[in-house]
Amino acid sequence: MTRAELFRDAQGVPHLRAADPLALAHAQGRVTAHDRGWQIEVDRLRAEGRLASLIGEAGLAWDVFAHRSRLDDTARRAHAALAALHPATREWVDAYTAGVRDGMRERGAAAPEFALLDAHFGERRALEAEPWPDHAPLGVLNVAHALFGTFPLLLWRQHVAEALGDAAVDLFVGGGTGDRGGDAAGPGDSGEAPGDGDPNLPTAGSNAWALHGSRTASGLPLLAGDPHRLLELPGVYQQVRLACPEFDVVGLAFPGVPGVPHFGHTGAAAWGITNAMAHGAxxxxxxxxxxxxxxxxxxxxxxxxxxxxxxxxxxxxxxxxxxxxxxxxxxxxxxxxxxxxxxxxxxxxxxxxxxxxxxxxxxxxxxxxxxxxxxxxxxxxxxxxxxxxxxxxxxxxxxxxxxxxxxxxxxxxTPARVDADLGVSAIPRLLRARTADDVVAAFGDWVDPVNRLLAADRDGSVRSAVVGRAPDRDRAQRRLPLDATRDAVVPNRVMPPSVAVEPASGGIAVDANEAPYDPARDLGLGYPSANRARRIRELLDAGRSTSADTAGPVWADARLDPADTLRALLSAVAGNAGGLPFADRGAHAAPEGAHAIGLVPDADSPRLSASARTLRDELLAWSGDMDADSPTAAAFARWRSALVVRVADAPALAPLHRPHGFGAIYDPWFSVRGQVAGALPRLLTDPGLGLDAVELALAALEDAAHCDETAEGADHAAAGAARDTGSTREPTSDATDSASAATPALRPRATWGDTHRAHPLHVLADVPGLDLAPLGLPPLDVPLAGDGDTVRCTASAPGVSDRSWRASVARWAWDLADRERSRWGVPFGTDGDPASPHFADQLDDWADAGTVPIATDWGRLTRDPAFSDSDAIGERNTVGSCTETAERAVRAVMRLDSAPDQLACTAPRPTEPAAARTPTPEEPA
The missing domain is CATH 2.30.120.10 (Aminohydrolase, N-terminal nucleophile (Ntn) domain, beta-sheet knob region)
Structure with a gap:
């Protein structure tokens, strides 16, 4: 194997340089195993339906799903099909896999998590006896999107239809093509849309925007965005640079998959994607x-x-x-x-x-x-x-x-299984893209999930496209599962052509998962509201971002416009004489339609306690910004959580709490509180349910006011509401107690950041009785601004916990004038080893909605001679390294008090609403 060189920048990002693409693919696989060996082995076992063989009972539900859905078999078929259709791509994938095998032998198998599990179960699992099969990267790619589509939501809607009747399904579906706010199908237009968007949907997806050169400081295009997915530890994406005589690319890779399929910059062209929210299967x-x-x-x-x-x-x-x-x-x-x-x-x-x-x-x-x-x-x-x-x-x-x-x-x-194609042939084509048209053409091979694509090049071209494969179903057929006894299979639909983003139409394109303008791009049914798309466009129109360096204010924006819809419940109805108006926010005043549900009596109503009236006035005067240092944002979250619990526990919705029976893997989509949180205003005003919105809002306000007096968080407000309703459903004790235990002592008046903190999800947190302290994880539960439907996505589960389990899992800004002026960032760091200085060295920047610069000058990078001196396997230090690491972990297990318990990672995973899996996937794109 031809030798490759490894360089590192200040953040430890691997910059790889090789003589040809195959040597480069091998080097990428090898360094990925070095840096993320634990993570990629977990995903490989997920693909094969063997996670339980590593982590025990905690992996069984996934393994059952993996075998039922034939994840590994689909990957094998797709890999076999490459031999005939794309032999060069198969050779490239195989070179990457060979690099993974070598890297796992050298260093990856020494990841401390393996030794920790060996000690916990009292047996050693011989990783060296299970080398990666050639098709494994396709399996990892398949895992990344296996639960990323809309089909679990179809099961939820079926559950709703059976529990409440067919008419109730639409309460949880949300918007259609009228709920538009910034879609690039009409690139650069004013952003005005027939509808205000739908704040009743579970939040999901990602942000991306494109600026034509006429709107940037450099005069050439700028692309930027951030994918929103589960906040997994180690992180979902890996920053990387891949260079050889044919190409030189920086981007964000899926660990375990070669190339950079979602976000990349070749120097001459760049791209980024968001999820199209399509009915993809x-x-x-x-x-x-x-x-x-x-x-x-x-x-x-x-x-x-x-x-x-x-x-x-x-x-x-x-x-x-x-x-x-x-x-x-x-x-x-x-x-x-x-x-x-x-x-x-x-x-x-x-x-x-x-x-x-x-x-x-x-x-x-x-x-x-x-x-x-x-x-x-x-x-x-x-x-x-x-x-x-x-x-x-x-x-x-x-x-x-x-x-x-x-x-x-x-x-x-799924198209992937029917066609025996996971779209991997698009990835090496992207590495060679020189123009925006090249990028669009490469994504012609993409399969799943269906994404919205923004691409630009150094010649000034900016294009928007929809890429991937989806069955050709009309909107009515996307609402519920099809009837196999009546409905025939259909071919995939033909995707609409790409369109140009031109100065004449404004020079701006925004994709934030909103419903599209163009009916040809309407591939789904339920779309998140247009609030994020509209807000991004407002910020861009105001000139808040004209370069990669100035993208920060857009990423950091924490304005929660959907709060206005809920706060309308608190608006005075007696001619507004005794109440307070919404804060003077100019263009950001409450949506006109929101006032239609202003049902709560005047602020001086004797039905409200003095503290509840004070809280009500405060919420009505609030700006709507979910800032980490805001006591009022925290108070709003307390009221919202209490309201969610009271609505979810209402007798009219009791049938939704029955067991769904589809399988344990789908439980997150059947969290009634999670689903109610996404559809709250619609549920409160639906005449068929007959909920007393006035009484519920008043009672929730009292719950929140009581917690405000006692300086407790929204978790406690939700728990109080549950106690008051006598609820025994969806007990919050585990998530609430763990979150509360991990929260610092609250000040006399809690701020949003006191309880709204990062909650990274580590697969080992699900293993009963396993203590993660020996891993030496640093504190990761940083306070966060934002919310589920703000541009700065930091989603929690109202009614369950304020902890944020879904957020921006990367940020990227590609400057087409000068790649070195581009920026990127991830939540934690490049290395999956907690002992590495690059395990979480980007956390503080990420928590502040920041990024780090991209360095591409080889002279400013640090060469790793140990990597370069070894062509491939490098057996000489393997045994000692693995043994030493294993012994350290075992000794640490014997001293359970050797490190503080990191509750941010060991606390039970919060009950995840449907939004957690409605991509985002990214919940990719």
Missing amino acids: DLFRERLRRVDAGSGTTGPGRSAGPGDAATSDSTAPGPARVPGAAGAADDAPLIELEALSPDGWEPVSASRVTIAVRGGDPVELTTYETRRGPIVTELAPVPTSAADWSDTTAASGAGTVGDGTEFIAYSLR
């Missing part, structure tokens, strides 16, 4: 029946959900414990099924897999795949009383148990 409701009931069973199926009669555990195939050695139940009969399609009954393929669970018994799972796609949920017996099997509400609360021969389940049809 079809979810089918399948009717299944047993071909031969047989004499055995593979275990329990899903429990009855809304619309299902009670089920017998012995009739529906599902996961089953296998005591003793793996494969002990191989002799059990395989339950064969067939599915009803528009053409009649057809065979269903079945396969059996045994999932190894570290520290426990293996689990046997039978997976199924219809001609539409893999079954990705549990199976529920069809009640015999249902006259029409597709009318699930007909069976609610009545009927008899089915005879165990027919089932309801859901299959997922």
